[in-house]
Amino acid sequence: MKLGQNQLDVIENYLNWKELVQVDLKNEVLDHMANSIEDRMEEDEVSFSMAFKDVVVIWEKELSNYSSPLIGLLFSGPKMLIYKCAKELKRIYLRTGVIALLITILFTILSRKFDNTLFLEFSRNLFGYAYFLAIGIIVILHFAIRRTKTKSSFSYLFKTQAVGFGFFYIIHF
Amino acid sequence: MANSKLYKGSLNTIILKLLDEGGRMYGYEITQKVKEITKGELKITEGALYPALHKLEAEGLLVVEVAKVDNRLRKYYKLTEQGVKEKTNRLVELEDFIRNMEQLVNPKWTIN
Numbered sequence: 001m002k003l004g005q006n007q008l009d010v011i012e013n014y015l016n017w018k019e020l021v022q023v024d025l026k027n028e029v030l031d032h033m034a035n036s037i038e039d040r041m042e043e044d045e046v047s048f049s050m051a052f053k054d055v056v057v058i059w060e061k062e063l064s065n066y067s068s069p070l071i072g073l074l075f076s077g078p079k080m081l082i083y084k085c086a087k088e089l090k091r092i093y094l095r096t097g098v099i100a101l102l103i104t105i106l107f108t109i110l111s112r113k114f115d116n117t118l119f120l121e122f123s124r125n126l127f128g129y130a131y132f133l134a135i136g137i138i139v140i141l142h143f144a145i146r147r148t149k150t151k152s153s154f155s156y157l158f159k160t161q162a163v164g165f166g167f168f169y170i171i172h173f
Numbered sequence: 174m175a176n177s178k179l180y181k182g183s184l185n186t187i188i189l190k191l192l193d194e195g196g197r198m199y200g201y202e203i204t205q206k207v208k209e210i211t212k213g214e215l216k217i218t219e220g221a222l223y224p225a226l227h228k229l230e231a232e233g234l235l236v237v238e239v240a241k242v243d244n245r246l247r248k249y250y251k252l253t254e255q256g257v258k259e260k261t262n263r264l265v266e267l268e269d270f271i272r273n274m275e276q277l278v279n280p281k282w283t284i285n
Contacts (some may be wrong), residue, residue, distance in 0.1 A: 002243050003243070005244060008244060008245055026224075027239075027245070027246040027247075027248060028223070028248045030246075031199065031200075031201065031242075031245050031247050031248070032200050032201045032219065033244065034243075034245060035201040036201065056248075058219065059219060061220060062219055062220050080220075080224075083224055084224070084227055086229070087224070087228065087230065087231075091231065102212060140178075151240065157246060
């Protein structure tokens, strides 16, 4: 028994209410819930609302409100979304951590080879320019993401992490 | 199956194996296939399945295809070339693990 558009809308409204609005996750969960409801309606011969209630209970834990210290405790959302973003963030931190370590080692070696004061000034200017370039890219990306009007788990990650990056350099001084 | 924790470490290998056999599959299909093969003994929960699929996708072992089916978007997963190689490696590891467990649980005693 295939679900009609009205029934699919009921599931979608439920997911929107749970704040699972990111297309990459929402479409997947919606399809899973719809399949599960269709099977229940056919096998157990129950109504849509009965099957929907059963399926909502199964998904309750995954869609419950959740936050992660890695993303920031001020930000919360469905557990499924936060979990995915936290994992992605861990990968990003690991990658950038390794790159930062390599740059630090390189600059330490170079600072010993060249005049220390001049080199420090040069490296500070270089990092300053690189930082403002990164801020510029973030601002462009921010407007590009806003223009698409599509929310994804990556746009959520961007929204929660980009502002922090903006203050990073200011705090440094 | 009362203790699904025993399967937890093998979930990624199970997914890779199913996708290797079934070509492209979507999330719900994977849960139903596992249920069918194990005659309902093993039920993959939604909370375990999707993080595993997303992790394998991020590692480049799976690729995603989206298609419109029954008025909704369906996300299909299939193995990449790297995924096929990784499946073989992980299956060998799993088979070794099962053999070792069997030795531990049912040791065959020999007199030297």
